[in-house]
Amino acid sequence: MSKKKKIALLAAVGLALLVVNGAFVWALLFHNSGPEQSEPIDGPPALTEQELAELSKQQQDNYYRTRFTLSNAVDLCGQKVRSRNSNLLQMHSDDRTNRYKEADGIYLVRFETVTGTSKGYEESYHICEVDPKEQAISYYQEILKKQVFLPAD
Numbered sequence: 001m002s003k004k005k006k007i008a009l010l011a012a013v014g015l016a017l018l019v020v021n022g023a024f025v026w027a028l029l030f031h032n033s034g035p036e037q038s039e040p041i042d043g044p045p046a047l048t049e050q051e052l053a054e055l056s057k058q059q060q061d062n063y064y065r066t067r068f069t070l071s072n073a074v075d076l077c078g079q080k081v082r083s084r085n086s087n088l089l090q091m092h093s094d095d096r097t098n099r100y101k102e103a104d105g106i107y108l109v110r111f112e113t114v115t116g117t118s119k120g121y122e123e124s125y126h127i128c129e130v131d132p133k134e135q136a137i138s139y140y141q142e143i144l145k146k147q148v149f150l151p152a153d
Helices: 003-031 049-063 070-084
Strands: 088-093 099-101 106-117 120-131 136-149
Touching: 070 088, 070 106, 070 120, 070 136
Parallel strands: none
Antiparallel strands: 088 106, 099 106, 106 120, 120 136
């Protein structure tokens, strides 16, 4: 087959694919659009003045309320850890143990810290239980993991 015939055949196949795709798109967009609705659809029943006032009050009550999440609990516990440790060198949250305990209705948050000076350092765990209803820490504990004293020069 000559080169010109191959190009002409490829062009014909490409044009045929475009026509088939165009017909398919036309069928989807225009042919299956459905009949026009002549009757209005019945909406929800109208609310009375009292129901409308009560709904408005509920929406106003919830407007300033935000959801308290695990990230909020981690931030709150992190602030507590920073306030209790003045010589903080390193701090990170242990994401594997941070969780919401459904049985108790609290968030359990754990941090690992390194505090120290030029004379030595300490590694500690910090455990917080955060009550999402009160948005406050209900329990805080610091556990000393390791204490190292550096030799004097």
